[in-house]
Amino acid sequence: MNLNLFGYEISEKFKDSERFDIVIFKYPDDESRLFIKRVIGLPGEVVEIKDGKVYIDGSPTSLDDSFIPEKMIGSYGPYTVPENCYFMLGDNRNDSKDSRSWKNKFVRFDQIVGKAVVRYYPSFKWLG
Structure with missing residues (x-):
């Protein structure tokens, strides 16, 4: 599937990414490639996935994942x-x-190059 986005470059003004931000970053295993993913775990947190649900720091309540197209396995x-x-x-x-x-x-902070703000194909949608 082709996905077209607009993003903006991270500056000191937007220093910290927040949970659920969609960011563009240098792939940690090959920094010559750019990836786009959603921020789930923040610095110092413990992330665990049990039966497809994401938990942070041992919380009994999983993160809201209502935005994903199918249940994670x-x-x-x-x-x-x-x-x-x-x-x-x-x-x-x-x-x-x-x-x-x-x-x-x-992903280290210095590997993040931007945040996605709008998807324009296959349909227009604000992301940020």
């Missing part, structure tokens, strides 16, 4: 997110190559 982690790093998941989680499958599991 599987259990992963726990992953402790280092300082100045983020844990990423794709929205098509059953087919996504994301933090769960990378050799270098986390």
Whole structure:
């Protein structure tokens, strides 16, 4: 599927990414490639996926994932997110190559190059 987006470059004004932001970043296993994924785990948090649901810091309540197109399958982690790093998941989680499958599991702040703000194909949608 082709996906066309507009994004903006990260500056000091937008220093910290927040959970659920969709960001463009240098792929941790090959920084010559750009990836786009959703921020799930923030610096210092523990992310665990149990039966397809994402939990942060041992919370009994999973994150809201109502935006993903199908229920995620599987259990992963726990992953402790280092300082100045983020844990990423794709929205098509059953087919996504994301933090769960990378050799270098986390995206450093300095690898983030922008935030996606609008998708214009296949349909127009504000993301930020």
